[in-house]
Structure formats: C-alpha cells, structure tokens
Amino acid sequence: MTVNSPLLKASGINKQFSGVSVLENAFLQVEPGEIHALVGANGAGKSTLIKVITAAHQADSGQIMLEGEALNCRNPKQASEAGISAVYQEFSLISDLSVAENIFLGHSPKTSRNLIDWKEMQAKAQAILDTLESPIKPKAIVRYLSVAERQIVEIAKALSYESKVLIMDEPTSSLSEEDVQKLFKVMRSLSAKGMGIIYVSHRLEELPQIAHKISVYRDGRYITTLDIDDAPKSVIIEQMVGNSISVQAHQKRDVGPTFFEAKNLSSPGKFSNISFEVHEGEILGITGLAGAGRTELVRALFGADPLPAGELFLDGKSIKIKSPRQAKANGIGFISEDRKEEGLVLDHSIGDNINLTVLERIKRGLIIPQETENKLSNSMITDLHIKCNNRQQLAKNLSGGNQQKVVIAKWMATKPRLLIMDEPTRGIDVGAKSQIYGLLKTLSQEGVGIIMISSEIPEVLEQSDRVIVMAQGQITFCGDNENLSQDQILDYATSSTSFNAA
Structure with missing residues (x-):
C-alpha cells in the first residue's frame, strides 16, 4: 500500500x-x-x-x-x-x-x-x-x-x-x-x-x-x-x-365510490398485511425504495404471482384471482415495468400487440375479422398519438415512449375498470412522459381506477390522488396527497413504522 x-x-x-x-x-x-x-x-x-x-x-x-x-x-x-x-x-x-x-x-x-x-x-x-x-x-x-x-x-x-x-x-x-x-x-x-x-x-x-x-x-x-x-x-x-427537482402541486379532483378493496394481503418474504382500496376515477400512487415489495404486490394482485393470504373485493363481492386470465375477466389490466420482456411481442406488429388482449372478444369462431382488428388498432394509434408508419410496423422498431403507448393501448382495448401501471414512464423522454400523464388523466376522467407504481417521487406527488408508501414489504403510509413532500415520502420509505392517514 x-x-x-x-x-x-x-x-x-x-x-x-x-x-x-x-x-x-x-x-x-x-x-x-x-x-x-x-x-x-x-x-x-x-x-x-x-x-x-x-x-x-x-x-x-x-x-x-x-x-x-x-x-x-x-x-x-x-x-x-x-x-x-x-x-x-x-x-x-x-x-x-x-x-x-x-x-x-x-x-x-x-x-x-x-x-x-x-x-x-x-x-x-x-x-x-x-x-x-x-x-x-x-x-x-x-x-x-x-x-x-x-x-x-x-x-x-x-x-x-x-x-x-x-x-x-x-x-x-x-x-x-x-x-x-x-x-x-x-x-x-x-x-x-x-x-x-x-x-x-x-x-x-x-x-x-x-x-x-x-x-x-x-x-x-x-x-x-x-x-x-x-x-x-x-x-x-x-x-x-436536494433542490434539483421541482414538483407541481397535485390538482385535487373528485373521485367516485370505492369499487376495489384489498384486505390483509401477505406473501412470505415479499409483503405482509397489505390493505387498501381504490375509488372509481382515482389514481392511487404506490412508491417506496428498491426492495420495498411494490412490484411483488401488484403482480400478485394480477395473478401473475401467487397470493397466499388475503382477500380481494370487487363492488363489495369477494373475488379470487389466481391467474392473469381471471384478473382480466374481472376488469383488471396490468402494465408491467418491463415492457420489452413482458409487455410486448417485439417481433410482431403494433396491430398484433394491441389486439392481443381482446382476441377472444373480437373473433368469430376461429376467425379474427381483419376489419375489426384494423379498426381497433388504428383507433388506438390515433387516440394515443402513437408515432409510427402504420399498424404493421414492428413494435421493436418504435421508440421507448411509443412502445409504452402500445402497451397501454392493448390494455385500454380491454376496457378495464382497474388498470395497474408499474413504472409507466421508466426509460422514456420528457415529451412522452407528458403524453402518458395525459392518458392517465383521461382514463381517470372516464372512471377507470388506476394503481400507479413509481420510483419517481415527484411523479407520484404530481399524479396521485392518494399515496401509499411501502418499506420492507409493509405499508408505512397511506393517505390523501395533501401537503406531502419528497422529504416526507423518503422518511416513510426508509421507516419501519407504519402510519395510516386514510
């Protein structure tokens, strides 16, 4: 030395x-x-x-x-x-x-x-x-x-x-x-x-x-x-x-009644005793630091991973979700944090990806009407401002922001009541983020309940009506997004003590 x-x-x-x-x-x-x-x-x-x-x-x-x-x-x-x-x-x-x-x-x-x-x-x-x-x-x-x-x-x-x-x-x-x-x-x-x-x-x-x-x-x-x-x-x-990120104040809006509830959800080694509710037209933000259990929680909600303990309720009635198919049947959509591995079939066209979630609905026997398929995908491309040559363009040749819009489009096509979005703006530019935020607002105005998982605290503060903070697999804060700051959320995200303001 x-x-x-x-x-x-x-x-x-x-x-x-x-x-x-x-x-x-x-x-x-x-x-x-x-x-x-x-x-x-x-x-x-x-x-x-x-x-x-x-x-x-x-x-x-x-x-x-x-x-x-x-x-x-x-x-x-x-x-x-x-x-x-x-x-x-x-x-x-x-x-x-x-x-x-x-x-x-x-x-x-x-x-x-x-x-x-x-x-x-x-x-x-x-x-x-x-x-x-x-x-x-x-x-x-x-x-x-x-x-x-x-x-x-x-x-x-x-x-x-x-x-x-x-x-x-x-x-x-x-x-x-x-x-x-x-x-x-x-x-x-x-x-x-x-x-x-x-x-x-x-x-x-x-x-x-x-x-x-x-x-x-x-x-x-x-x-x-x-x-x-x-x-x-x-x-x-x-x-x-620090002071490097400015946060716009969240615009409080009216939301509808509770339609989805989770009670005492637990999965050993991942999360424990999780309870929350979602209102119609509400954006519920879930945040926390890496390893907090956020993604594990929503994957279990969607049936992508087992849910060993707890109850789920839709419109007050108990439901069982043991697979993504069952989740979709109950009006739940899921946008994975890994769009390339889990959200898209990259070597297929935009149209194929958009229609993937609704094939059972639009098919006639064993045949998928081309006109219906084209109409749906073209409509989504227009509504979501997906920048592409046409519906035949391969998903792998789109920018990250446009790929994310295709993932959102395929779940919007299912007309979900609850849309889970895990890191919806990860890896996309500022312009695309703004457009995603616009889609969130539109969906919420149409009565869709949204669970948005995000590691970006300013994003959570700007977009969410209510906020859940997780740490070590538990909820350390759950309450309205009123006068919350980045410092407070980081405090909850690094805490082992729960606080429920709901």
Whole structure:
C-alpha cells in the first residue's frame, strides 16, 4: 500500500447506457477498517457504481485505485482476485452444492494431479467459517440453510479471495432483527481486521449502528460524504432529495365510490398485511425504495404471482384471482415495468400487440375479422398519438415512449375498470412522459381506477390522488396527497413504522 493512500478510491467515474448518463464524475473513498454507507434514492447510481467497482460494468472514464495502485479489472472474477468482492441482495449460491463447494466455486484448491482437493477445501472453508464465528458446517447443503445462514456463506465466499474490500448490497433486507445484529457483529469483526466495507442500504435508521461514514448519491452524481455523527436521518434525506427537482402541486379532483378493496394481503418474504382500496376515477400512487415489495404486490394482485393470504373485493363481492386470465375477466389490466420482456411481442406488429388482449372478444369462431382488428388498432394509434408508419410496423422498431403507448393501448382495448401501471414512464423522454400523464388523466376522467407504481417521487406527488408508501414489504403510509413532500415520502420509505392517514 502506498503511504497514506486510501484503501479504495473511485474517482471521475462516468458511465452511460444507450446515450443516457447514469454516473457523472462519481467519487467514493474508503479507508482501511472503515464501514462506509452508500445511500441514495432509486436511480441515484449506487448499483451502477458498485458494478463498476466490481468490474461487472466497465466505466466510460475514470479511475479505481486499490491501496494506491490503479485497477484495470475486466470482470468480477479479476476484481475478486484483486481483493474486491460483493455480496448482493439476490444470492448467487447454488442450492444443491455444499457450503464448501459454494465458497470455493471457481477457485477450488487442487491436488498435484490438478484434481479438487476436497480435504483441503473442507478445512479452508471451516477456517473461514470459524473466522465468522459461524456454526455452519462446510458439508451442509445450501438448500437447507436459512436466509441469514446463506448471507454468511456469501460473505465466506468473499473472504475466500482474501478480500480487502467487501461490498454489501442491502444485506439486511430479508433478515430478522436478531439476524441483523449477528450480521453487524460479523461486519464489525471484519472491520477491526482492516477490511473496508461498502454498505448499501435503504434502512437509514440502521446506519448509526454500523457505519463510520456515509456518502450520498443523487441522480447519478456524488453529493457529499459525512461522518456518521454529522448525519442524522433528516440530514441524509435532505441531501438525497436536494433542490434539483421541482414538483407541481397535485390538482385535487373528485373521485367516485370505492369499487376495489384489498384486505390483509401477505406473501412470505415479499409483503405482509397489505390493505387498501381504490375509488372509481382515482389514481392511487404506490412508491417506496428498491426492495420495498411494490412490484411483488401488484403482480400478485394480477395473478401473475401467487397470493397466499388475503382477500380481494370487487363492488363489495369477494373475488379470487389466481391467474392473469381471471384478473382480466374481472376488469383488471396490468402494465408491467418491463415492457420489452413482458409487455410486448417485439417481433410482431403494433396491430398484433394491441389486439392481443381482446382476441377472444373480437373473433368469430376461429376467425379474427381483419376489419375489426384494423379498426381497433388504428383507433388506438390515433387516440394515443402513437408515432409510427402504420399498424404493421414492428413494435421493436418504435421508440421507448411509443412502445409504452402500445402497451397501454392493448390494455385500454380491454376496457378495464382497474388498470395497474408499474413504472409507466421508466426509460422514456420528457415529451412522452407528458403524453402518458395525459392518458392517465383521461382514463381517470372516464372512471377507470388506476394503481400507479413509481420510483419517481415527484411523479407520484404530481399524479396521485392518494399515496401509499411501502418499506420492507409493509405499508408505512397511506393517505390523501395533501401537503406531502419528497422529504416526507423518503422518511416513510426508509421507516419501519407504519402510519395510516386514510
């Protein structure tokens, strides 16, 4: 290590995807033995920065230094071998292999005949687990471990590379409070031995327990680094929000009676005890930080994922939704957050995509009348101002905003009573966003109830009549959109205490 050099320093990091800047002059510095929290709202650039540091992404420009030496890793394996490892929220373990096999996957100790040295691998795995004060046995099969135990195995994998820097991405999101404290004990032990830990978390209340410093990111830019003693939650939120985004006041409008209710919905590990209602003509905004359980909730509402517990009511009558077909039959439409994978058949025409949801309604026996099909798709193209050559143009050749309009069009064609829209403006330009907002207003004026999931807090504040904030799979706020601010929503989104203003 160069004298007085930090353990890790990433500076001047720039990264674009498809011409869109996601990191701009990013900076992060970690000292030996330091637990350094990395925080920011959704889209702040945290995940991209981590992937650049671990060489999962290559920066367009900038420099990463480890112990004063420049790093030029081309992939995560090279980064691990250099001393930088990551434990992600989604585990990368192979369930049917043993703990030891997972720890040394890809770099197992070998005998003189270049065969796996099973005895040495077991011994080394045991030594690492002893370092972590873990009772897990090297021969245990990962499938039978708890979530907390799998987390320890992931950390053991990182230690098998003799890591100098350990990145932990939302490591406590699925852990009980008891397991969180055990993890913190492990982190403090590693820190005391000189390891630098980059700790990414949305749980701001945890940071005073574990972090030494906090770096804040916003809109792909480094904002500031604070000592933990100078960073109460209110200060962190102020730095996360900043003054860069102006929010137009929501225009209050009259809505109709309640027609859809969800009561006590739960799905283990995803969300618990969720209850809310939707009124005719209402836009109900659901927001929260990554991993809050928003998408999991609405997928279960639509029958795309199982709903183990809870009740759904339509016009006061109990309904069962176990598949998207049943959801559609009850007048529910769903616009997925991933339009390319789940919302469109990209190699088919605009017309085919629009008519896909209503084939059963418009067909005559086994025949689909071409005139009816053309009339419907042409009408939607006109009404939604879809910019295209004609209805025969392939969906994959449209811009992102026009692709999104096609997805909306195909569900509008079903004449839904409730339309679920998951991140409806993600990845589209400002002009297309404005047009989507216009469609939301039109649909609500026609009496359609809309559930809009969005990571963009200003969007939620501008478009929603009522707001639900989720954190850790639970509702932490539900109430009218009156005098709400970005700061308040971020406070609820990083809270473990529920508040219902409805």
